[in-house]
Amino acid sequence: MITCKGMVLRELELPAPYADSKPLQLETVTLLPPKATDIVVKVMGGGLCHSDLSVINGSRGRMIPMLMGHEGAGEVIEIGAGIDDVKVGDKVVFQFAPSCGRCEMCQSGRPQICYAAVKARQEGGLLSGGSRIRGEGGETIAHHTGISCFAEYAVVNRGSVVVIDDPISMVDAAVFGCAVMTGAGAVLNTSKIQAGETVAIFGLGGVGLCGIMGAKASGAEVIIGVDLEESKRKKAEELGATHTFDARDPQLASKVADLTRGGVDVAVELAGAIKAMEGAYSVLRRGGRLVTAGLSPAGAQFGFEHADLVSNEKAVIGSYMGSSVPVRDIPRFLRMYHAGALPVDKLIDGYLGFDQMNEGFDKLAQGKALRQILAPHGT
Known part of the structure; x- marks a missing residue:
């Protein structure tokens, strides 16, 4: 088990400015050991996105309490017993629509709308079943789209990451998980x-x-x-x-x-x-x-x-x-980035610590920021 810090949402539709109402609370959480098809990731970057904001402001309901964050990247530090295609030390980009590979949508070449992933997301759990996040006293905390990367570490299903072999900063690589x-x-x-x-x-x-x-x-x-x-x-x-x-x-x-x-x-x-x-x-x-x-x-x-x-x-x-197939498209978009065709680094307007997150969502809501990135372990 890992004990770490993370940003937890406990109440929806708190009024702006969020710097005052503080919908995101920094808490110490416990991450349960990975199941056979899970991995543990040291989170290097987590992008602040309007999809997060839509949960915070209540536009799109989710289970609470929830550890937020769906766009991010990091480094693998532990793997489940059933995984043989990822190793400790691998760099990964999170992707918020894992796929089971067996349902009708997956079989028809549309893994981004996998039936099993929808069910897991609605339940606040992982594709491999249930939540791995616990609060004080053993309280179950939901995952945000199976990821929850506004934290120092994350336990996710193998299908929620794409392994990359790329020189890009892993903090900046976060934007490839959603925006790109x-x-x-x-x-x-x-x-x-x-x-x-x-x-x-x-x-x-x-x-x-x-x-x-x-x-x-x-x-x-x-x-x-x-x-x-x-x-x-x-x-x-x-x-x-x-x-x-x-x-x-x-x-x-x-x-x-x-x-x-x-x-x-x-x-x-x-x-x-x-x-x-x-x-x-x-x-x-x-x-x-x-x-x-x-x-x-x-x-x-x-x-x-x-x-x-x-x-x-x-x-x-x-x-x-x-309509992305992440294992195909994240490496493709990274190649386009290095070729100058997708200069996504020009979208990044700042790096944040945990204590700046609520203010960061104020800036996002006010149209004053494009992509701010939480750097849990610094830049």
């Missing part, structure tokens, strides 16, 4: 953008800017970034957007239509907001496709005119984790 896979993956995997196509990315946070980079790497002719924040639009231009627009512009659809001969081939929603979905649908040309990887609050509804969808042969496509 979701944003770049939505463009490169789900959208399947072809060279010369026109693209609009709605939502220019860390995930959306990875989408911008993915669109540039794909050879898109016109890349439009749409966001409420001017600073994020400027960052999008730095990373490859050919044009940007304020999401509040009432003439957005007509301006995009004028720019692209009637609308974009692909609109990608990465904001997790219904307004962004509506904006993305409005800028499609005939035959266009809308891909969405954002997660709106539970129960939110998106609507469109049915006749328009049919007569103009448009498509609306969901993209979970960028």
Whole structure:
């Protein structure tokens, strides 16, 4: 067993600023020994993501108490008895959608939407069954998406990591576990953008800017970034957007239509907001496709005119984790990073200690940060 520090969420929907209400509490937790198919990881970096924020603010409910964090990377320090393809000392990137390899989704080549993983996530446990985290007095604490990397150490299922052999700092490697896979993956995997196509990315946070980079790497002719924040639009231009627009512009659809001969081939929603979905649908040309990887609050509804969808042969496509196959895509995206095609290091605006985490989520909620990374053991 390991005793370590971790950030635990015990109450949902506490009011902002979080620096005052402190929804994340630094606690000493005990990690139970790994089962046969589990591994223990020394966490080197954990990225602060809007998916974490959506749990903290209650937009997407989860079991509590929960040790938070789903985007991260680290070094293996112990392996379960049934594992022979990972060794102590291996560098790994966490991925929040492990797969069983046996269910219908896995067998059809879509491991990111594995049935067994969904069940484990809903129960706050690991794919191998149950939680490995205990609080004071033996209290069971739930895992966040089977990872819980806002801690010094994590016990995870073998399927929740991808082993990498790469010179990247393991603190910075954290962003490949969510932002890169979701944003770049939505463009490169789900959208399947072809060279010369026109693209609009709605939502220019860390995930959306990875989408911008993915669109540039794909050879898109016109890349439009749409966001409420001017600073994020400027960052999008730095990373490859050919044009940007304020999401509040009432003439957005007509301006995009004028720019692209009637609308974009692909609109990608990465904001997790219904307004962004509506904006993305409005800028499609005939035959266009809308891909969405954002997660709106539970129960939110998106609507469109049915006749328009049919007569103009448009498509609306969901993209979970960028339709990524992590063991294929994390190494691929790392190669693109080193080649300069995915300069994701430009998204990192700071490294945090445990005592700065609540303030960090204030900055994220206010649009003042793209990717802050918890460094439990320092940088």
